[in-house]
Amino acid sequence: QQQVKQSPQSLIVQKGGISIINCAYENTAFDYFPWYQQFPGKGPALLIAIRPDVSEKKEGRFTISFNKSAKQFSLHIMDSQPGDSATYFCAASYYSTGTYKYIFGTGTRLKVLA
Amino acid sequence: NAGVTQTPKFQVLKTGQSMTLQCAQDMNHEYMSWYRQDPGMGLRLIHYSVGAGITDQGEVPNGYNVSRSTTEDFPLRLLSAAPSQTSVYFCASRRDSAMNTEAFFGQGTRLTVV
Numbered sequence: 001q002q003q004v005k006q007s008p009q010s011l012i013v014q015k016g017g018i019s020i021i022n023c024a025y026e027n028t029a030f031d032y033f034p035w036y037q038q039f040p041g042k043g044p045a046l047l048i049a050i051r052p053d054v055s056e057k058k059e060g061r062f063t064i065s066f067n068k069s070a071k072q073f074s075l076h077i078m079d080s081q082p083g084d085s086a087t088y089f090c091a092a093s094y095y096s097t098g099t100y101k102y103i104f105g106t107g108t109r110l111k112v113l114a
Numbered sequence: 115n116a117g118v119t120q121t122p123k124f125q126v127l128k129t130g131q132s133m134t135l136q137c138a139q140d141m142n143h144e145y146m147s148w149y150r151q152d153p154g155m156g157l158r159l160i161h162y163s164v165g166a167g168i169t170d171q172g173e174v175p176n177g178y179n180v181s182r183s184t185t186e187d188f189p190l191r192l193l194s195a196a197p198s199q200t201s202v203y204f205c206a207s208r209r210d211s212a213m214n215t216e217a218f219f220g221q222g223t224r225l226t227v228v
Contacts, residue, residue: 002173009154032214043118043204043219044157051214089156099145099164099211101172104157 002027004092006105013112019077021108023090026071032093034102035064035075039086047088048075080112116140120205120220127195127227135190135223137205145208145215146188147172148180150201151222157204163188164211195227 005024013019023033034049050057050064050073057064063076077084090105121136139146147162159172163182177199179191188207192199203223208215 006156034214034216036217041221043206043221044217045219046216049214093213095213097170099162099170100213100215101159101162102217103159104149106154106156 002094002103004030004090004103004105006090006108008108009106010109011111013077013080013110015080015082015112015114017080017112019075019080019084019110019112021075021088021090021110022072023074023105024070024072025092027092027094028071030092030094030103032100033064033066033073034091034093035062036089036091036104037086038089038107044089077110080110082112082114085110085112118205118207118218118220120203120223122223123221124224125226127192127225129195129197129227131195133192133195135192135203135205135225137188137190137220138186139188139205139207139218140186141207141209141218142185143207143209143218144185145211146182147206147208147217148178148188148190149204149206150174150199151204152201160190160203192225195225197227199225200227201225 036044037047038044066073148160149157161180205220206217
């Protein structure tokens with residue numbers, strides 16, 4: 001099934017706290033999992049991505065944890081800052097009709113309180 | 115380097131009117147796509163193109179046409195606008211259609227159909 005389920009829909013975190021966004025999928029043919037960050041009035045931009053042969057990837061304060069057996073992956077934002085307030089989309093890449101396409105989750109609106 | 119440029123940024127249409135949303139990229143990317151973003155539904159693929167002269171349908175193609183006469187441009191045409199097409203539209207480009215190529219998004223076009 002070409003679907004990625006994302007939760008929560010919205011999230012409020014205090015400055016310095018940890019923000020956690022979860023995604024789950026069914027299709028085991030998905031083979032690349034990026035996260036995109038979108039600020040109001042802007043287009044999404046790639047934040048961090050992971051392959052399913054890796055259980056964790058860290059870039060600065062952002063970490064993806066990947067559980068292949070559970071078909072789940074999550075984004076952790078450590079020491080969350082007000083500047084992290086944005087909408088976050090998980091995504092998965094799949095092969096169809098000769099090309100790789102992305103399927104996106106429904107998005108999580110994160111607000112970090114100062 | 116402009117990246118992906120979309121015009122217009124905002125548009126109001128009456129039901130039944132037609133219009134073209136413009137998208138241009140200056141990165142010499144092969145792969146271009148159009149998404150619509152609706153609350154609670156994330157980004158859904160409308161149409162995509164793997165190169166000049168080649169287009170194909172995505173997840174929600176009905177009511178939209180595309181063409182790709184050049185590598186740089188990928189316009190999206192609404193044939194007869196309906197209120198259900200009220201949405202934010204994003205154009206994106208990727209270097210190619212491989213699994214892990216980053217998608218670069220434009221700033222979006224907010225379309226309202228009354």
